[in-house]
Amino acid sequence: MKFRPTAFFISIAAAIAATVMICAGAFACRGGKIDFCATYYILYYSRRDNAQSANAVAAAVSDFGGAGYVFEYDGEFFVTVSCYYSFEEADSVRASLKRRDLDCEILEIEIDAPRISGGNRNTQLYAGNLNTLNSLSRMAYDCANSLDTGAMNQSGAKGVLKDIQKSLSTLIIANKNNYFGGELLRLNTLCENIMDGRLYSKQLRTFQIAACDTIISLSCGGRF
Numbered sequence: 424m425k426f427r428p429t430a431f432f433i434s435i436a437a438a439i440a441a442t443v444m445i446c447a448g449a450f451a452c453r454g455g456k457i458d459f460c461a462t463y464y465i466l467y468y469s470r471r472d473n474a475q476s477a478n479a480v481a482a483a484v485s486d487f488g489g490a491g492y493v494f495e496y497d498g499e500f501f502v503t504v505s506c507y508y509s510f511e512e513a514d515s516v517r518a519s520l521k522r523r524d525l526d527c528e529i530l531e532i533e534i535d536a537p538r539i540s541g542g543n544r545n546t547q548l549y550a551g552n553l554n555t556l557n558s559l560s561r562m563a564y565d566c567a568n569s570l571d572t573g574a575m576n577q578s579g580a581k582g583v584l585k586d587i588q589k590s591l592s593t594l595i596i597a598n599k600n601n602y603f604g605g606e607l608l609r610l611n612t613l614c615e616n617i618m619d620g621r622l623y624s625k626q627l628r629t630f631q632i633a634a635c636d637t638i639i640s641l642s643c644g645g646r647f
Contacts, residue, residue, distance in 0.1 A: 555590060
């Protein structure tokens with residue numbers, strides 16, 4: 424599957440900078456509001472009312488070249504193909520896939536400065552987590568695009584994945600006893616699982632959507 428590439432090296436720099444900033448506690452906080460905003464355009468092939476039904480479809484989507492990641496949102500389960508950061512890009516890929524007889528829809532999710540219940544204690548930390556995870560999702564997205572276009576080889580892609588793991592390790596250390604801890608370990612395990620053998624763009628898209636899933640579920644699910 425061919426997807427349009429974006430500014431790959433800019434995303435890497437942003438992720439590294441975000442990780443350093445969280446360690447230094449440099450993210451601003453205003454009241455109980457977290458300094459983070461993002462909009463995701465998730466291209467999905469099927470939406471189901473239970474995980475078992477969605478998982479039955481996921482393998483077929485993966486075989487086609489999509490992520491096949493099952494994303495739960497608002498009580499429904501979406502079998503995802505890919506994720507984008509602008510509607511125009513998502514819509515362009517949707518049209519391309521339709522010509523290949525894969526009808527998809529776009530799920531738009533906007534996150535606008537989520538709040539922490541109970542005050543400011545973790546505002547800086549959580550803002551750093553969300554901004555870093557967002558940058559890591561973009562790194563995976565750009566790396567997948569580069570694999571698709573041939574702009575990056577296996578060695579380069581695995582190097583990017585190792586950089587993602589290093590950033591995750593930093594976050595894991597800083598979030599041992601909060602809402603993020605388990606999610607960060609899950610993402611790290613996902614990285615480890617796809618590191619072995621040949622790396623495919625759909626695996627990077629799976630990680631990308633999993634990172635966005637973590638951001639969305641924690642920000643929109645009232646879990647702070």
